[in-house]
Structure formats: structure tokens, C-alpha cells
Amino acid sequence: MMTVKIGIVGTGNFSQKHAEILTAMEGVMVVAVCGTSQQKAERFAEQFDGAKGYENFETMLDKQALDGVYLCVPPMAHGEMELELIKRRIPFFVEKPLGVTIDKPEEIFAALTRQPLVTAVGYHFRYRESIQYLKDILKDHTVGMVTGQWMGAMPGVSWWRNQALSGGQFNEQTTHIVDLMRYLIGEVVEVQAYVGNRVMANQADDVTVADVGTLNIQFASGVVANVTNTCILPEGLDAVGFTMYTDQAIIRWTPDELIIETAKEKQIIPDTLDAYWLEDEAFIAAITSGEDQQVLSTYSDAFQTQRITDAVQSSVEKKAPIKLKS
Ligand SMILES: NC(=O)c1ccc[n+]([C@@H]2O[C@H](COP(=O)([O-])OP(=O)(O)OC[C@H]3O[C@@H](n4cnc5c(N)ncnc54)[C@H](O)[C@@H]3O)[C@@H](O)[C@H]2O)c1
Incomplete structure (x- = not known):
């Protein structure tokens, strides 16, 4: 070999x-x-x-x-x-x-x-068993909308807090959630984002990234989504994942587990392998x-996710919704 x-x-x-x-x-x-x-x-x-x-x-x-x-x-x-x-x-x-x-x-x-x-x-995260399982069962669901979030503390590495070096939290972390939505739902046609500086820039001079943000997404299929993020939480406190609302279930995914809740039952799918x-x-x-x-x-697939992050930044700068060219 x-x-x-x-x-x-x-x-x-x-x-x-x-x-x-x-x-x-x-x-x-x-x-x-x-x-x-x-x-x-x-x-x-x-x-x-x-x-x-x-x-x-x-x-x-x-x-x-x-x-x-x-x-x-x-x-x-x-x-x-x-x-x-x-x-x-x-x-x-x-x-x-x-x-x-x-x-x-x-x-x-x-x-x-x-x-x-x-x-x-x-x-x-695409390699998670829970995500593969979800991708498979979604063939039988009609997804209406999704809400997602990446809430946590600011990572300690020095480049992360600098907008010019990291591109901010939507680019650095929340991209995982947007990428999963693309993977599960399909391509995005329009985004609109708002960000703010509530805490971190007051604590250190070198913080140039926003510390709160919210993003609305319109998918080509008609699905709508909202993704929020913050990096103001104390170390050790976080909330990461998404919730899908379909014609049959509420589907909650976190990096720990997938929970599929219908009117009749609640199914929990744990992850056992290292993604x-x-x-x-x-x-x-x-x-x-x-x-x-x-x-x-x-790379070519991830490039489509990067185009969304780029549109998010444009939306913040232009204070306007941004259409993604197909
Ligand atoms: N997929 C994931 O779950 C996941 C988790 C953590 C980090 N990451 C990503 O990995 C990347 C690195 O993160 P990290 O936590 O390892 O950061 P880090 O700061 O710990 O390490 C970055 C390294 O890159 C080096 N470096 C910088 N510029 C370089 C250059 N031009 N040539 C050679 N080395 C260079 C730095 O000296 C440092 O050793 C980030 O983009 C981060 O988002 C992904």
C-alpha cells in the first residue's frame, strides 16, 4: 500500500x-x-x-x-x-x-x-451521522423555515477579534450553520443582515468585529431562515445549532444530538463517530x-457558502438586502 x-x-x-x-x-x-x-x-x-x-x-x-x-x-x-x-x-x-x-x-x-x-x-459537520440521517429523511418532508444560531464566547486567538483578519463571526463561525442549511435545503437567493457592538469593543481596543448579528435568508426553494450570532457570552456558555419547522415535525439539531419531534413521538439521534x-x-x-x-x-462547493458570507458583509455595509447572482 x-x-x-x-x-x-x-x-x-x-x-x-x-x-x-x-x-x-x-x-x-x-x-x-x-x-x-x-x-x-x-x-x-x-x-x-x-x-x-x-x-x-x-x-x-x-x-x-x-x-x-x-x-x-x-x-x-x-x-x-x-x-x-x-x-x-x-x-x-x-x-x-x-x-x-x-x-x-x-x-x-x-x-x-x-x-x-x-x-x-x-x-x-456535514460528516455527522445526525446530518446524514437528517439529509436522508428530509426527502419526505417539506421544510417551511429554519432558525439557527452560533452563540458563544469570543475565541482567544488574537486574529479572530480583528475584522480585517478574520472577517467577523458570520465568516469565522456561523458559516458552519449557513453551510449546513445550504447542504440540507439548497441554494440561497437573498440575504439581509444587521450587526452591532454591545460588549466586546468596550472591553479591549483591538476588537473590530461586531459582537451581535442577525441574518435573514431567502432560499431558492422558498424556504426562509434566520441565523443569529453573538460572541459576548462568558467562556463555557454556548448555544449552537438550528431548528427546522416542516410539514411533519420540529427538528432540532445541535452538535450534541438531533431531535425529531412529531405530534406523536420524539426521536433522538445521537452522534457516535468523530466527524x-x-x-x-x-x-x-x-x-x-x-x-x-x-x-x-x-472547494467549489464551499465557495458557494463563502459567497453568502460575502453577501452578508455587503448587506451590513450597504444596509440593504443583497441578491446572490445564480
Ligand atoms: N472546522 C472546525 O471545526 C474548526 C475549528 C477550529 C478552527 N478552525 C479553523 O482553522 C483555522 C485556524 O484556526 P486555529 O484555531 O488553528 O488558529 P490558530 O491561531 O491556533 O493557528 C493558526 C496558525 O496559522 C499560522 N499562520 C498564520 N499565517 C500563516 C501563514 N501565512 N503561513 C503559515 N502559517 C501561518 C499561525 O502562526 C498559527 O500557527 C481558522 O480558519 C479556523 O476557523 C476550524
Whole structure:
């Protein structure tokens, strides 16, 4: 069996997460790590047998014959690396979101349309058993509307609080909920968003992201949705998920469980598998086979979710509803 050789960019939380999963897989090795300094890259690489550290991305690609690359970097660092990987025909996995604005993702999407390549994006909730189960049963329901939310504390990493680096909470976190709605319901035709600064900007000078927001969505099917988010809650307090109202049930999904409530019964579907493992497994299988059918979120698919986030930001700036071109 061939060994799949992986390079990882970034030495933070999510590089660690994927590196641990990948190195636990049969036939997969993390052989290279690229960080913002040689020292950080080497320190990270030391954890994995035979892995080498690099501070320059192109040097890493020149020196190592990689079968795939993971880009686990903050939103502002996306763009040139993906374009370089497309040029070199190296499959890549990127953590969501695809960028701060739509500009670089648009360039990458166009390059991938011209030269298809195996890609995957870290919208891992798609791999949840509960989401797969829901996707299947929704064939027999008519969805009327959906409400969703991502309520929590502000993440501690410094780039997250800076609008120019992270793109704000809708781009950074709530994108997961919007992506699930797209996955389950279909494409979006119009959005209108409102945001505010209630707490966090008063606590620190460097907070430029909004800390409360609400988003109305119109889907092509006629389904309407509202998605809200806040990052003002104390650490440890959160409410993440969505509720669907259909012609047969109230369906509540959270990262913990799926509850389907009809007039007669209440069914609880727990998740038992690790969705991060499943998404990494799907990407490795796609590298090996050259086919990406098992990948539930490709770059081209995630690009459509990024277009919604971009429209959300436009709506905030223009104080108006924004139509998405089909
Ligand atoms: N899918 C999920 O559930 C999930 C969960 C957490 C984080 N994420 C995503 O993963 C991404 C990274 O988050 P994190 O928590 O690991 O952040 P982090 O701040 O812990 O790590 C980011 C790393 O990227 C490095 N970096 C920044 N610019 C770089 C560049 N140009 N070249 C090389 N390295 C660079 C930083 O030095 C740091 O090591 C974010 O986009 C985040 O949204 C996804």
C-alpha cells in the first residue's frame, strides 16, 4: 500500500487536530510542517516521526514530494498558497472559511474550474451521522423555515477579534450553520443582515468585529431562515445549532444530538463517530483514488457558502438586502 505523504501549514490548534488524526491513520504520514517561523515549525514537526519543519511554503513544496497539503491558517492567510498548489497539482484541504473576502476564493475557484484538482474544506459537520440521517429523511418532508444560531464566547486567538483578519463571526463561525442549511435545503437567493457592538469593543481596543448579528435568508426553494450570532457570552456558555419547522415535525439539531419531534413521538439521534476523522479519511481516500465523490465539502462547493458570507458583509455595509447572482 502506498504511504500518503502530507504537509501541514500552520502550527496552531487545528493543525494539531488534523495532524493527530492523520498520524493515527494507517498508511498516512505527516512529513512536513510550515509555520510562521523555523522554530515554531520544527517544534511542531518534532511530535511526528520523520517530519521536517519549514518557514517558507515554496521551499517545503520544493524539498518534499507531497501527496496532499493541509492549510490550517486564519482567514487572512488564504490565497497564494492555494494558487501555488493548483499550479503544482497537489491536492489540498483548507480549513474554513476560505478567506476574509470573496476576492481570493473567486480566483481559486476559477483556477479549479479550469484545472480540476482534489480539494476538501473543513465543514466537518456535514460528516455527522445526525446530518446524514437528517439529509436522508428530509426527502419526505417539506421544510417551511429554519432558525439557527452560533452563540458563544469570543475565541482567544488574537486574529479572530480583528475584522480585517478574520472577517467577523458570520465568516469565522456561523458559516458552519449557513453551510449546513445550504447542504440540507439548497441554494440561497437573498440575504439581509444587521450587526452591532454591545460588549466586546468596550472591553479591549483591538476588537473590530461586531459582537451581535442577525441574518435573514431567502432560499431558492422558498424556504426562509434566520441565523443569529453573538460572541459576548462568558467562556463555557454556548448555544449552537438550528431548528427546522416542516410539514411533519420540529427538528432540532445541535452538535450534541438531533431531535425529531412529531405530534406523536420524539426521536433522538445521537452522534457516535468523530466527524473530523471522517472528513480527513474522505480527503485521504480522494488523494489515493483521484476521485472526490466521498468529499462532502469540496472547494467549489464551499465557495458557494463563502459567497453568502460575502453577501452578508455587503448587506451590513450597504444596509440593504443583497441578491446572490445564480
Ligand atoms: N472546522 C472546525 O471545526 C474548526 C475549528 C477550529 C478552527 N478552525 C479553523 O482553522 C483555522 C485556524 O484556526 P486555529 O484555531 O488553528 O488558529 P490558530 O491561531 O491556533 O493557528 C493558526 C496558525 O496559522 C499560522 N499562520 C498564520 N499565517 C500563516 C501563514 N501565512 N503561513 C503559515 N502559517 C501561518 C499561525 O502562526 C498559527 O500557527 C481558522 O480558519 C479556523 O476557523 C476550524
